Amino acid sequence: MSLVTTAHAGIYGCSITHNHIPSVWSGHIDTLEIVVTGIHKEPSLSGQVVPVVMSGENLNFFCEPEISFDKDHISREEEAHEQQLTRGQSRNSAFQAIFPLGPVTPAHSRTYSGYGSFNHSPCAWSDLSDPLQLSVTDAA
Structure with missing residues (x-):
């Protein structure tokens, strides 16, 4: 792929067929x-x-994106899978998705980022938000 576009986004797999038995x-x-x-x-x-x-x-x-995505996502640094929610509530002409977290433990201490996507192209994302650092400490 020389120039990647949204048309390249998706899940790819590999299969092998034999010339003498193409089916x-x-x-x-x-x-x-x-x-x-x-x-x-x-x-x-x-x-x-x-x-x-x-x-x-x-x-x-x-x-809070500037446009209404079908899904809003939040991801934790160093994790392959993200938590996602469907579009949140509209407030003052702005779109907002709320991600509840807790009760938190020190394992939640990470850097988080948010992004948006549409149902018709789930592998085409917005830019990632600025990171947000969360530090959780045990009660002393």
Whole structure:
């Protein structure tokens, strides 16, 4: 792929067929997901986050894009899978998705980012939001 576009976004697999038996295909071995980012402007990610949150507290992250995506996502640094919610409520002509988190533990201490996507092209994402750092400490 010389110039990647949204048309390249998706999940790819590989199968093998034999010339002498073209109707017999091998099973899919592995898949590769190609995600294209930067399709739309990044959302704003904010939260009820102070420099340090005590273990056991509940908090919310707010993902606010400029356009209404079908899905808003929040991802944690160093994790392959993200938590996602369908479009949140509209407020003052702005779109907002709320991601509840908690009760938090020190395992939630990570850097989080938000992005948006549409149902018709789930592997084409907006730019990632600016990162938001969460630090959780055990109650002393």
